[in-house]
Amino acid sequence: MKDYVLRHLEEIVGPQNVRTRDEDLFLYSYDASFPEHRPEAVVFPQTTEAVSRLMALATEERIPVVPRGAGTGLSGGSVPVQGGIVLCLTKMNRILGIDAGNLVAEVEPGVVNQRLQAATAPYGLFYPPDPASMKVCTLGGNVAEDAGGPKCFKYGVTKNYILGLEVVLPDGRVIETGGNVVKNTTGYDLTRLFVGSEGTLGVVTRITVRLMPLPQSKRTMLVLFDSLDAASRTVSAIIAAGIVPSALEMMDNLLIRCAEDFVRVGLPTDAAALLLIEVDGADAGLDAEVASIEKVCRQIGVREWKVATSAKEVDQLWLARRTVIGAAGRFRPTVVLQDVTVPRAALPAMVARIVEISNKYEIPIGVLAHAGDGNLHPLILFDERNPDELRREHEIEKEIFSAALELKGTLTGEHGVGLTKLEYLPWQLNPAAIEITRGIKRLFDPHNILNPGKIVAQ
Amino acid sequence: MNTLTIQLEDALYRCNKCGFCQATCPYYLTTGEEWAVARGRLRLTRAILQGKLPLSDGAVRSMYQCFSCRACNVTCPSGVPVDEILIQARTELARQGYLPEPLAQMGRTIATTGNLTGEAADARRSWWQNLDWAPPQGGKHETVYFVGCVSSFYPQAYGLPQSMAWLMERAGTDYAVLGRDEVCCGYPLYVAGLEAEARALAQANVRTVREAGARRVMTTCPSCYRAWREFYPHLLGEELGVEVVHSTQWLAEAGLPLRPLEGKVTYHDPCDLGRGSGIYDPPREFLKSNGLHLVEMSNTRAEALCCGGGGNMESLDLAAGHAVAQLRMQQASATGAEWVVTACPQCKRTLSSVRSDIPLRVVDIVELARKLAVTD
Incomplete structure (x- = not known):
């Protein structure tokens, strides 16, 4: 990067917030997925004005800018594949306000999801989207990827909770979208356009989120199965019965073993699969919901069915679920996680296909799913140091995508296209849809400087 | 390279x-x-x-x-x-x-003086010089109280060994201190990757304790405790043949009755005691069994936040430690407690250094026990 550009960056954010040493560039070359590419500078802005000035400079100099939060993305969305500047927003992390009367909160993009949960809980409120990485991932990143999580089965995903945004456009102009009202049809819904745009259209600098009253009560169930197929058929049956749990998560035997190795809570390591089911709401209605779920489970045939009896047990079960992706590292050194989503009735078929693919390529694939959403996270476990395993892993990804699309599903449910699904996009979107998407990108970012090479690489 | x-x-x-x-x-x-x-x-x-x-x-x-x-x-x-x-x-x-220069300097200082501060070995006796009694030294005793550098050389920490020795006297424990014969436990050198230097200190300390004929090493510093219990057997390739005890374990077992304390207390887990050695319950049991109103911080036990005084950060990035201490004290303050009780002289030093309007008092559990001890 040219010296005068660096000096200009230092002038905008202060020299202590600009990094160019080799090791710093390396440290911002990755997220939690597989691809890596180094930027030429890492910049930590702290104000909207700084972001605006930086974007204006980047446009003038035609320098790629890649917004980044905690780097926990699972699709390479924040990997600076064309170099340029990594715009790290972790220091722009103030909770600007919680308006309990209006059920909204306003935050900067670097606020960690869990911190917002902790701040709203005393008001009896919560922010429903709860990615597994909620203790570390930032809300800016959640907006960029339209993050989901276990609770999304009942409550919906990030886009259902973003009321308004302040966004810096690639040329430095600042716009505000939406507001803090729950109904708003003034103009196109730009807020929704930005949510899930993976940092390719603008840099989000302020977020207005909708909050919900914390449910009065909840029940958490652990259901064990002797076959993976029975578990996935149970999920479809629960949904077909019209029951709406607040979470309906599935884990296969391999992942039960990985999770138990970390959390040590006594998960049965010989069960073929488990479902973690939660219902929430007014206390009075919950027992009936639990009874309906039990009935469906027993009709299919379960090995064991139980309701957690203490808050500690509930916490431990969720800890096991939320940490299992990382815990898979105990089994094999490299973990590639996919995010295909299929219509819910197709869940058993998709699970069966994953098992077949794993057997065909002789590479273990852990089956993890936000099963209630039909959202599967097959964890492909291999060793990247082995070239043959790396090749087979790539074939596996292709087959998983292909199977999901055959079942009328989608390439990604909540992790985004990023880099890892880029080459498969034409499998799902037809040429006209891709051209329209590219047109939107050009309208916002005519010089293609903002997170270039992602979603619809031009 | x-x-x-x-x-x-x-x-x-x-x-x-x-x-x-x-x-x-x-x-x-x-x-x-x-x-x-x-x-x-x-x-x-x-x-x-x-x-x-x-x-x-x-x-x-x-x-x-x-x-x-x-x-x-x-x-x-x-x-x-x-x-x-x-x-x-x-x-x-x-x-x-x-090796970063501040750590190289630390290594040289410990090699020449046997302690972190560079003061003469005789200064290890400073903490009892203003008392009207002295802890036993020399001779054969069941327990050696390994005081540690922080408590021996930082005047604001003298209250800890003074209280510990007083409590052991009161409990009739057969103990002695090593005085000028004690050397740094080696922990700071070991974590800095100076394994050979740490081993030399381990050998010296183990020899001294064996010569004293002790069957038990008592510590009030969690890092000394972990060095003795975990690092020494590893560095020396042998079991020590002595029991290593931390003051919190001793307090929980000693059953010294305390007078009541007004207000709530919160307990800060020292890293080397909690995560490092798995000792979470004895200090809590001691506080609760004496009727103290214990409230927990948001990050507690295995998830407790460091005080900011861990590792060799005091030599490498002092300001970073202050920022962490500030954060920890905010967590303590949020509990509504009036006292932050810890079980480590370094945690006490670091947390006490936070300038704040919050009227929170930081105390080592041993000092608190001394302060509240029932003295007929």
Whole structure:
């Protein structure tokens, strides 16, 4: 990067917030997925004005800018594949306000999801989207990827909770979208356009989120199965019965073993699969919901069915679920996680296909799913140091995508296209849809400087 | 050089970059920067091992500047032994001449004087010089009280050994202190990767305790405790044949009755005592059994935040430690407690150094026990 550009960056954010040493560039070359590419500078802005000035400079100099939060993305969305500047927003992390009367909160993009949960809980409120990485991932990143999580089965995903945004456009102009009202049809819904745009259209600098009253009560169930197929058929049956749990998560035997190795809570390591089911709401209605779920489970045939009896047990079960992706590292050194989503009735078929693919390529694939959403996270476990395993892993990804699309599903449910699904996009979107998407990108970012090479690489 | 080699390479590869270590790392929580968190440190180590990155000052800084609090070890779903990997990397770096100067200076000071501060060995007796009694020294005793450098050389910490000795006298414990014959436990050198130097200190201390004929080593410093209990057998390749006890365990068993205390207390888990040695319950049991109203902080037990005084950070980045201490004191304040009780002279020093309008008093559990002891 040219010296005068660096000096200009230092002038905008202060020299202590600009990094160019080799090791710093390396440290911002990755997220939690597989691809890596180094930027030429890492910049930590702290104000909207700084972001605006930086974007204006980047446009003038035609320098790629890649917004980044905690780097926990699972699709390479924040990997600076064309170099340029990594715009790290972790220091722009103030909770600007919680308006309990209006059920909204306003935050900067670097606020960690869990911190917002902790701040709203005393008001009896919560922010429903709860990615597994909620203790570390930032809300800016959640907006960029339209993050989901276990609770999304009942409550919906990030886009259902973003009321308004302040966004810096690639040329430095600042716009505000939406507001803090729950109904708003003034103009196109730009807020929704930005949510899930993976940092390719603008840099989000302020977020207005909708909050919900914390449910009065909840029940958490652990259901064990002797076959993976029975578990996935149970999920479809629960949904077909019209029951709406607040979470309906599935884990296969391999992942039960990985999770138990970390959390040590006594998960049965010989069960073929488990479902973690939660219902929430007014206390009075919950027992009936639990009874309906039990009935469906027993009709299919379960090995064991139980309701957690203490808050500690509930916490431990969720800890096991939320940490299992990382815990898979105990089994094999490299973990590639996919995010295909299929219509819910197709869940058993998709699970069966994953098992077949794993057997065909002789590479273990852990089956993890936000099963209630039909959202599967097959964890492909291999060793990247082995070239043959790396090749087979790539074939596996292709087959998983292909199977999901055959079942009328989608390439990604909540992790985004990023880099890892880029080459498969034409499998799902037809040429006209891709051209329209590219047109939107050009309208916002005519010089293609903002997170270039992602979603619809031009 | 790019020939860093470590035996724990397979463990290093278990890090799959999930980033969950950010949730509990004190350095990351106060800086928001990747070089300061386990994922970044491990990735740098791995890149250097693979020859993808040269060993630079920044990379070296990332491997040394760490509170050694082990929060990442506990949080890591993949079970990467981050502290062990970093100690191995530092050992290799030290061998190749990359030891940061403040740590090299510390090594020289300990080698010449036997302690961290550079004061004469005689100054280990300072803490009892203004008392109207003296702890026993010399001769054969069942217990040796290993006082540690912080309590011996920092006047604001003298209250800890004074209280501990008083309580042992009162309990009729057959004990002695080593006075000028005690040397640094070696912990700061061991975590800095100066293994041979740490081993020499371990040998000296073990010899002294064996000569005293003691069957038990009593500590009030969690780092000394962990050095004796965990590092010495590893460094010396043998079981010590002495029981190593921390004051919190002794207090929980001694059953000394206390007078009541107005107001709530919260307990700060010292890293080397809690995460490092698994001692969470004895101090809590002691406080509760004496009727104290104990309230927990948001990050507690295995997830407790470091006080900011861990590792060798006081020599390497003092301001970072202050920022962490500030954060910890905010957590303590949020509990509504009036007292922060800890069980470590370094935690007490660091937490006490936070300038704040919050009327919170920081005290070591031993000093609190002395203060509230029923004296007929």
